[in-house]
Amino acid sequence: MIQTIATAPIAGMKPGTSGLRKKVTEFAAGHYLPNFVQSVFDAVRPQAGFGGLTLVVGGDGRYFNREAIQTVLRMAAANGFARVLVGQDGIFSTPAASAVIRQHGAFGDLILSASHNPGGPDGDFGIKFNGANGGPAAEKITDAIYTRTLTIDRFFTTDTADIDLGTLGTQEVERMQVEVVDPVADYLALMRKLFDFPALQRLFASGFRLAFDAMHAVTGPYAHAIFERELGAAPGTVRNGTPLPDFGGHHPDPNLVHAKELHDLMMSADAPDLGAASDGDGDRNLIIGRGLFIAPSDSLAMLAANAHLAPAYQGGIAGIARSMPTSGAADRVAQALGVPCFETPTGWKFFGNLLDAGKVTLCGEESAGTGSDHVREKDGVWAVLLWLNILAVRQQSVQAIAHEHWARFGRNYYTRHDHEDLDSAVANDLMQALATRVLGLAGGTLEGRAVAIADDFSYLDPVDGSVSKHQGLRLVFGDGSRIVYRLSGTGTSGATLRVYIERFEADPARHRLDTQAALADLITLADRLAGIRDRTGREVPSVVT
Ligand code: G1P
Ligand code: ZN
Numbered sequence: 001m002i003q004t005i006a007t008a009p010i011a012g013m014k015p016g017t018s019g020l021r022k023k024v025t026e027f028a029a030g031h032y033l034p035n036f037v038q039s040v041f042d043a044v045r046p047q048a049g050f051g052g053l054t055l056v057v058g059g060d061g062r063y064f065n066r067e068a069i070q071t072v073l074r075m076a077a078a079n080g081f082a083r084v085l086v087g088q089d090g091i092f093s094t095p096a097a098s099a100v101i102r103q104h105g106a107f108g109d110l111i112l113s114a115s116h117n118p119g120g121p122d123g124d125f126g127i128k129f130n131g132a133n134g135g136p137a138a139e140k141i142t143d144a145i146y147t148r149t150l151t152i153d154r155f156f157t158t159d160t161a162d163i164d165l166g167t168l169g170t171q172e173v174e175r176m177q178v179e180v181v182d183p184v185a186d187y188l189a190l191m192r193k194l195f196d197f198p199a200l201q202r203l204f205a206s207g208f209r210l211a212f213d214a215m216h217a218v219t220g221p222y223a224h225a226i227f228e229r230e231l232g233a234a235p236g237t238v239r240n241g242t243p244l245p246d247f248g249g250h251h252p253d254p255n256l257v258h259a260k261e262l263h264d265l266m267m268s269a270d271a272p273d274l275g276a277a278s279d280g281d282g283d284r285n286l287i288i289g290r291g292l293f294i295a296p297s298d299s300l301a302m303l304a305a306n307a308h309l310a311p312a313y314q315g316g317i318a319g320i321a322r323s324m325p326t327s328g329a330a331d332r333v334a335q336a337l338g339v340p341c342f343e344t345p346t347g348w349k350f351f352g353n354l355l356d357a358g359k360v361t362l363c364g365e366e367s368a369g370t371g372s373d374h375v376r377e378k379d380g381v382w383a384v385l386l387w388l389n390i391l392a393v394r395q396q397s398v399q400a401i402a403h404e405h406w407a408r409f410g411r412n413y414y415t416r417h418d419h420e421d422l423d424s425a426v427a428n429d430l431m432q433a434l435a436t437r438v439l440g441l442a443g444g445t446l447e448g449r450a451v452a453i454a455d456d457f458s459y460l461d462p463v464d465g466s467v468s469k470h471q472g473l474r475l476v477f478g479d480g481s482r483i484v485y486r487l488s489g490t491g492t493s494g495a496t497l498r499v500y501i502e503r504f505e506a507d508p509a510r511h512r513l514d515t516q517a518a519l520a521d522l523i524t525l526a527d528r529l530a531g532i533r534d535r536t537g538r539e540v541p542s543v544v545t
Contacts, residue, residue: 001158001159002077002078002156002157002158002174003078003156003157003158003159004154004155004156005031005034005154005155005156005157006153006154007031007034007035007038007152007153007154007155008031008152008153009035009149009150009151009152009153010030010031010032010035010149013032013035013036013149014146014149015036015142015145015146015149019111019126019127019128019129019136019142020036020126020127020128021114021115021117021124021125021126021490022124022125022126023122023123023124023125023493024062024063024064024119024120024121024122024123024124024125025121025122027064027068027125028064028067028125031155033068033071033127034071034075034155034157035149035152035155036127036145036149037071037072037075037110037127037155038075038079038152038154038155038156039145039146039148039149039152040110040129040145041075041076041079042148042152043141043144043145043147043148044108044129044131044137044141044144044145045079049080050076050079050080050081050082050107051080051082052082053081053082053083053106053107054081054082054083054084054085054104054105054106054107055076055081055083055084055085055106055107055108055109055110056084056085056086056092056097056100056101056104056106056108056109056110057069057072057073057076057084057085057086057087057092057109057110057111057112058086058087058090058091058092058096058097058109058111058112058183059090059091059092059111059112059113059218059281060091060093060094060111060112060113060115060119060217060218060243060280060281060282061089061090061091061217061218061243061244061245062112062113062114062119062120062123062125062245062246062247062280063119063120063121063123063125063245063246064112064125065090065112065245066089066090066165068112068125068127069086069090069112069165070162070163071157072110072112073086073163073173073176073178074157074158074160074173075155075156075157076173076176077158077160077173077174077175077176078156078157078158078174079156081107081176082176082177083176083177083178083179084173084176084177084178084179085100085104085106085179085181086163086165086178086179086180086181087180087181087182087183088165088166088167088168088180088181088182088183089165089166090112090165091183091218091221091243092109092111092183092218093183093187093218093219093222093281093282093283093380093381094111094113094115094281094282094283094377094378095187095282095283095371095375095377095378095379095380095381095382096183096184096186096187096222096282097109097111097130097134097377098130098134098135098375098376098377099134099186099187099190099374099375100181100186100187101130101132101133101134102133102134102375102376103186103190104186105132106132107131107132108129108130108131108132108137109129109130109134110127110128110129111127111128111130111281112125112126112127113126113127113128113218113280113281114126114280115279115280115281115283115284115490116251116252116253116254116258116279116280116281116284117251117253117280117490118246118247118250118251118252119245119246119247119252119280120245120246120247120249121246123246129141129145130376130377133352133355133356133376134375134376134377135348135349135351135352135355135356135376135377136347136348136349136352136376136377137349138349138352138353138464138466139349139466139468140466142349158173158174160173160174163178163180164180165180166180167180168180168181168182183221183222184221184222184225184226187222187381188222188225188226188230190374190375191226191381191382191385193311193312194310194311194312194374194382194385195310195311195312195385195386195388195389196310196311196389196392196393197230197231199389199392199393200231200385200388200389200392201231201232202392203388203391203392204231204232204233204234205232208273208274208391208392209234209237209272209273209274210227210233210237210272210273210274210275210276210384210388211237211239211262211265211266211272211274211275211276212227212237212238212239212275212276212277212278212384213239213240213254213259213261213262213275213276213277213278213286214238214239214240214241214243214277214278215240215247215248215250215252215253215254215258215259215277215278215279215280216240216242216243216244216247216248216250216252217240217243217247217252217278217279217280217281217282218243218280218281218282219278219282219380219381220238220240220241220242220243221241221243222282222381223237223238223241223278223381224238224241226381226385227384231388239262247280252279252280253279253280253284254277254278254279254284254285254286254368254380255286255368255543255545256286256293256545257543257545259277259286262275262277262286262288263275263288263293266288266289266290266291266293267291271290271291272290273289273290273391273397273398274287274288274289274290274384274387274388274391274398275287275288275289276288276380276383276384276387277380278380278381278384279368279380282379282380282381283348283369283371283377283378283379283380284367284368284369284378284380285299285368285369285370285378285379285380285381285383285384286368287299287383287384287387287398288398289397289398289399289401289402290397290398290399291399292398292399292402294398294402295327295366295414295515295545296326296364296365296366296367296368296369296370297322297326297327297329297330297364297366297412297414298327298329298402298405298412298414299364299370299383299387300320300322300326300329300330300362300363300364300370301327301329301330301332301333301405301409301412302390302401302402302405303362303364303370303383303386303387303390304317304320304330304333304334304337304362305333305336305337305405305409306390306394306401307361307362307372307386307390309389309390309393309394310386310389310390310393312372312374313361313362313372316337316339317337317339317360317361317362318339318358318359318360318361319334319339319340319341319342319354319359319360319361320333320334320339320340320341320342320360320361320362320363320364321341321342321343321344321350321351321354321355321359321360321362321363321364322341322342322343322344322363322364322365323343323344323345323346323347323350323364323365323366323367324343324344324345324346324457324459324471324472324474324484325346325365325366325416325472325484325486325498325500326364326365326366327366327412327414327502328412328480328482328502328504329409329411329412329414330362330364332409332410332412333409336409340359340360342354342359342360342462343459344459345457345459345468345471345472346365346367346471346472346486346489347489348363348365348369348371348376348377348378350459350461350468351363351371351376352376353461353462353463353464354462354463355373355376356376356463357463358373359462359463360373361373363378364378365378366414366416366500367416370382370383371383372386403508406508407508410504410505410506410507410508411504411505411508412502412503412504412505413502413503413504413505413515413518413519414500414501414502414515414519415500415501415502415515415516415519415523415544415545416498416499416500416501416544416545417498417499417501417523417526417541417543417544418488418496418497418498418499418541418542418543418544418545419496419497419498419499419532419536419538419541419542420491420494420496420542420543421491421493421494421495421496421542422494422495422496422497422536422538423494423495423536424494424495426495426535426536427487427494427495427496427497427536428487428495429535430497430530430531430532430535430536431473431485431487431497433531434473434485434529434530434531435456435473437529437530438454438455438456438473438474438475438485438529439454439455439456440454441454441475442454442455446475446477446525446529447525449477449478449479449481450477450478451475451476451477451478452476452477452478453474453475453476454474454475454476455473455474456469456470456471456472456473456474457470457471457472457473457474457484458470458471459471471486472484472485472486473485473486475529479503479504480503480504481502481503481504481522482500482501482502483499483500483501483502483522483525483526483529484499484500484501485497485498485499485500485526485530486498486500497530497532497536499526499527499530499532499541501519501522501523501526502519502522503518503519503522505518516544
């Protein structure tokens with residue numbers, strides 16, 4: 001029976017960049033989850049209601065995933081959806097859900113994940129709505145959802161029993177069909193179309209070795225099915241391949257801190273040919289060649305320069321988009337290819353319009369996100385497959401490809417320093433004072449460096465004309481070097497200050513290997529300008545990538 005439950009807005013509920021992320025203890029308490037789900041449904045309900053429409057539901061397997069899915073299923077039925085496609089055992093990676101929306105003409109999805117944030121009873125939980133194009137909802141929709149959370153006074157649910165998420169096939173909740181589907185099948189079919197699987201099978205048959213770290217998160221089942229079973233990579237290629245509710249107690253963030261074991265392996269004498277990892281919900285990627293970490297900004301540029309070697313992109317790419325803090329390495333490739341390069345604010349949702357309009361084919365962010373027009377999310381396993389396809393065709397090592405790339409395009413030295421869990425008031429004060437400082441530098445010089453741009457980044461979407469302001473303080477010097485500061489929008493405790501530092505070096509003879517050393521002057525300048533040490537008392541960043 002459909003029930004209408006009275007509720008009241010919950011203080012402190014606010015969607016993050018494209019969804020809601022909180023401690024699982026908050027999510028599981030009272031009406032927190034139902035309030036948010038109903039706010040989404042109220043904000044996106046078409047005039048004619050949800051009749052005839054399909055919703056895709058799944059998550060990254062973290063603690064509270066299954067319970068939350070049962071709640072969402074009951075509420076979807078009570079809100080009048082005709083059908084839900086849910087991944088077996090409640091599993092869908094974020095990019096796979098995007099693919100399923102597009103493949104089945106679904107209305108959208110609800111993905112239960114807090115991405116790369118830790119899980120478990122004391123960890124984080126999250127929920128995000130993607131629309132019919134398979135991408136994160138645009139700002140005007142997330143704003144409407146947020147506005148609704150402020151006035152929500154009732155939600156709809158049913159008194160039906162839990163669905164058996166373990167058994168493939170169709171069940172019913174009230175009059176809604178629930179199809180429990182294999183979370184890998186549609187995604188695998190799409191990857192087969194994009195890449196030269198026979199060539200990849202030959203690559204692995206010839207002895208090529210891959211180490212893929214699924215970090216006990218959602219990509220385990222995808223990686224086992226695709227790399228080991230489909231492409232013939234040796235058993236053991238996939239590490240930490242079983243999704244666990246607490247990610248084995250680790251932080252499922254594929255960076256050099258949290259994927260240290262993989263990094264150490266790749267720097268060892270017995271390193272395999274390619275090391276890769278993905279995050280909690282499978283949208284991020286880490287790429288490490290034998291003895292060489294490929295920074296995400298470089299990976300985007302190298303993939304763009306070589307994408308035509310994979311069947312999906314053999315006709316060339318329409319353009320590239322990168323987030324503002326991502327290095328300019330991709331811009332140089334775009335220029336060489338004669339295609340546009342768009343600079344967007346941080347967050348995948350800004351790529352959606354450009355992809356939908358066919359203006360770009362590849363997109364990427366410095367935060368280990370790379371993707372293409374095949375879905376509307378960044379896609380970790382896809383990035384590894386594109387690298388593999390390129391390696392199979394070029395028959396060279398990752399190192400050789402990287403060095404040839406830098407010799408041809410020059411090298412953008414790049415680093416990001418994160419200061420995590422700062423007192424929010426301290427972080428806000430710092431940014432406010434810094435804004436005045438940075439804006440005052442426009443047209444002037446700083447310690448002998450000519451300042452070319454000093455602003456708070458603002459983006460005009462070329463497709464829908466919307467403007468997004470206050471997207472990061474940007475200081476660009478005459479030689480193209482940059483310092484960018486912004487506060488994270490995805491953290492769940494305190495504030496995180498991110499400082500992005502970049503310098504271009506055209507001369508291959510001067511390509512020193514140590515990134516931090518190559519950027520030392522700018523790193524010191526960035527700290528001094530913002531007064532990070534003085535204001536936060538932090539001697540060193542929490543994470544350096
Ligand atoms: C971070 C990354 C950003 C990415 C987002 C979601 O956001 O910096 O590039 O799109 O996670 O994965 P931030 O915490 O910086 O707001
Ligand atoms: Zn993620």
